Amino acid sequence: xxxxxxxxxxxxxxxxxxxxxxxxxxxxxxxxxxxxxxxxxxxxxxxxxxxxxxxxxxxxxxxxxxxxxxxxxxxxxxxxxxxxxxxxxxxxxxxxxxxxxxxxxxxxxxxxxxxxxxxxxxxxxxxxxxxxxxxxxxxxxxxxxxxxxxxxxxxxxxxxxxxxxxxxxxxxxxxxxxxxxxxxxxxxxxxxxxxxxxxxxxxxxxxxxxxxxxxxxxxxxxxxxxxxxx
Numbered sequence: 001x002x003x004x005x006x007x008x009x010x011x012x013x014x015x016x017x018x019x020x021x022x023x024x025x026x027x028x029x030x031x032x033x034x035x036x037x038x039x040x041x042x043x044x045x046x047x048x049x050x051x052x053x054x055x056x057x058x059x060x061x062x063x064x065x066x067x068x069x070x071x072x073x074x075x076x077x078x079x080x081x082x083x084x085x086x087x088x089x090x091x092x093x094x095x096x097x098x099x100x101x102x103x104x105x106x107x108x109x110x111x112x113x114x115x116x117x118x119x120x121x122x123x124x125x126x127x128x129x130x131x132x133x134x135x136x137x138x139x140x141x142x143x144x145x146x147x148x149x150x151x152x153x154x155x156x157x158x159x160x161x162x163x164x165x166x167x168x169x170x171x172x173x174x175x176x177x178x179x180x181x182x183x184x185x186x187x188x189x190x191x192x193x194x195x196x197x198x199x200x201x202x203x204x205x206x207x208x209x210x211x212x213x214x215x216x217x218x219x220x221x222x223x224x225x226x227x228x229x230x
Contacts, residue, residue, distance in 0.1 A: 009123050011062045023047075023054035023120045026132045030113050033139040039106045040092045046113050049088070053081050053117025061122060078118045085114040109135070152208045155183075158218065159228045160199045167223025168197045174221055178214060180205050196225060 009015065027047030035042035060077040089107030112135055119128040162168045168187055176182055184202040205214060219227050 011058060011065055015123070016058055019054050019058060019120050019123065020051055022125075022128065023050040023117045026050050026116050026120065026128070027113060029132065030109055030116075030135055030139070033136075034106055034109060040103060041088075041106050041110055046110065049085060049110055050113045050117035050120070053078075053085075053114040054121030056081050057118050057121025074122075078122075081114055081118060082111070085111050109139070151211075154205045154208050156203050156205065156211065156214065157230045158201045158203070159226075159230050160201060160218070160224060161226040162197050162199065162223045163225055164223060165197055167221075168199055171199070171218070171221055171224065172201075175201065175203060175214075175218065178217065180210075180214060200230075 024047055027050035028043055030050075031041070031043035031046030034046065056077050057074075060074045064074055089110050092103040092106045092110070094102050112131070116128055116131045116135070119131065160168075160171065162171055165187070172182070172185055181204040182201065183204055184200065186200045188198045188200075203214070205211065215227070215229065218224065
């Protein structure tokens with residue numbers, strides 16, 4: 001077994017195959033979560049990022065083996081991957097019309113996938129395997145924890161549609177009367193026929209347990225056509 005591990009640490013057909021195959025599997029596992037949620041970067045994107053990063057480190061090791069290692073810095077190619085993937089991640093981040101930022105988790109997942117690929121490419125199996133397990137835990141268990149914490153937050157971000165500016169003003173007055181602090185209130189008027197008024201409002205409650213009460217009162221206000229927590 002030790003002889004085999006030593007053998008695949010070198011740059012040969014078995015080593016290259018094992019490392020790139022592991023990078024492919026890791027990219028698939030990470031990409032499945034994003035694909036299930038219909039994010040911009042799915043299985044193929046994560047696989048390509050992970051395998052490409054692995055090949056970069058394999059190439060760096062090959063260059064050191066073939067040429068004078070004393071004149072070559074193996075970390076330089078990996079450093080370019082880490083910074084370069086940042087541009088790819090930016091392409092997955094968008095700000096919606098409701099001022100919601102989407103794609104941050106996907107961008108972070110791509111960056112983590114690139115780092116995992118670098119570890120697999122240089123033969124750092126322990127780090128690559130542990131990283132893969134922790135990424136899966138993050139997308140699974142910690143995603144539910146994130147939802148729980150958000151649901152029990154004292155801060156509420158609301159998207160509201162009201163039938164007139166008058167009712168929008170009354171909505172704001174009623175919210176302020178509920179003993180909550182209004183941190184942000186933005187009004188926009190739609191450009192469609194029979195237009196209505198949309199508003200983005202951020203309120204901070206005294207207690208997280210007031211959440212359902214505040215939402216219920218807001219939904220029952222006169223003139224409110226639609227209300228959604230964002």
